[in-house]
């Protein structure tokens with residue numbers, strides 16, 4: 323059994339139609355340069371265009387590494403919290419979610435964890451996942467064994483890097499969270515609900 327190293331990244335900046343912007347391309351390019359220092363085995367990406375385009379940009383720096391779509395990485399709400407567990411800035415955000423939508427989000431979230439948040443049967447593996455803010459928050463919450471509602475507020479910047487290691491017989495290790503050090507200051511910002519440019 324080996325350690326799985328998951329390199330989670332939110333796609334680069336997207337426009338109102340969900341397409342990668344020129345800024346998003348630059349962010350993804352710099353993320354690719356950073357990931358080129360890692361022995362990446364594969365890049366998996368969400369099916370949504372902003373993630374596909376980001377993954378293609380990243381992959382330009384990883385010659386020979388396979389790139390493929392994973393439906394579990396699609397943007398979705400992984401868990402709808404009870405009102406009492408919902409931080410004030412998010413109150414009202416879930417008003418449109420009915421039970422069927424919440425249930426389908428849970429199914430995808432469980433599949434995401436089952437597929438990627440695990441050790442490897444043989445040897446170590448290094449996987450890059452290009453996905454969305456909520457999915458990164460959900461995997462971080464899972465790694466920390468925090469309550470389901472804790473995915474809220476675990477924001478990721480565009481093209482920011484989060485690293486989790488899954489080691490045999492040990493709890494998952496959150497190694498890096500929302501690291502934007504590969505981006506110049508004018509390309510760093512976080513997602514919903516607050517926009518912060520540190």
Ligand SMILES: O=C(O)[C@@H](CO)OP(=O)(O)O
Pocket residue numbers: 332333397398453454455456457513514
């Ligand atoms: O809308 C958002 O804030 C997030 C949710 O995951 O999506 P994306 O990362 O695609 O911007």
